[in-house]
Amino acid sequence: MKELTMVDLKSQYLEIKEQIDTSIQEVINNSTFINGPQVASFKNNLATYLDVKNVIPCANGTDALQIALMALDLAPGDEVITVDFTFAATVEVVKLLKLTPVLIDVEEDTFNMSLDSLKKAITPKTKAIIPVHLFGQCAHMEPILQIAKENNLYVIEDTAQALGASYTFSDGRVQKAGTMGTLGTTSFFPSKNLGCYGDGGAIFTNNDALAHTIKGMVNHGMYQKYYYDVVGVNSRLDSIQAAILNVKLPYLDAYNQARQKAAAYYTQAFKHCKHISTPATSEFSNHVYHQYTLKITNGKRDELHAYLKEKQIPNAIYYPVALHNQKAYKTENVIEENFANTNRLIKQVISLPMHTELETEQQELIVEIILNFFK
């Protein structure tokens, strides 16, 4: 049996080695390392895949979030609502730009933004909402977009964990994650659903004016050579990374299907264990399982974590601390009750190996060891 790992990027590479090697060599042969033709074609290919008007590549998913916020007419002190249960990058950029992050609770079943908490968090200072499509499943965008519309708020979808997922509106319309809000952002970090071989990211929008602003902003705020209209940043997707992504994009749906198949195996296997709650699916979103995350409901998550470590079964706890209790993001007068779900989830969640090359034989072993723990 192959070695068990949380992700297996090496085996995935070997399946497409020839195409990848050729694409990288081509960039080196032409030496167009920055802004080569691969970047332009990837931008177009991804826009077609997502069915969105504009894709602006950048250096990573954190930059994508920061640049998205920079492109909106926000001022220091404006409030940006996001979730308490996410990777820190989502809130970090809000703070960096001197905006005020307002952290809210998530839904207990989907781990995504709580609609009740969202409604309660809106104040006259609120300007934007950042829903995160956590672990590969879309946040409930239709009501979020409705709330945003009623209150005149921007919506930035953090799609770092859910590229390729889709959301179904009540009228039957289907849209890809990241294309529903004012702006969408993603990351091509190697372990994400569409990963490159280094850092990478992108911003999506159907708003042409915002797309124009962002295109200059990622390049020092330059719209005409050596004329600087706004303060920008230097955030580019390398040609080599774009070349790799061009090879991998056509496989994204198959990769997500492989994740779904592995997830279905786990879910079926854990069905009868009463202390394990398997990932919830929703009627409005499919799930592309960036993570396969269980909830351990008998209070023994930490014991299971230690047991799996001893048995050499890779696993991870995303996320062990609620953001509102992190030193960098602590706020005054927090009412812990407002974070009831996050506070419970950080003690219950555990993520299992999940990737495109997971073999049944490997899953059998993982499942057997976990079920033995509960015997």
Ligand SMILES: *Cc1c(COP(=O)(O)O)cnc(C)c1O
């Ligand atoms: C990975 C991730 C990011 C940041 O992406 P990087 O490319 O690592 O900067 C942002 N938000 C979420 C939810 C993520 O999972």
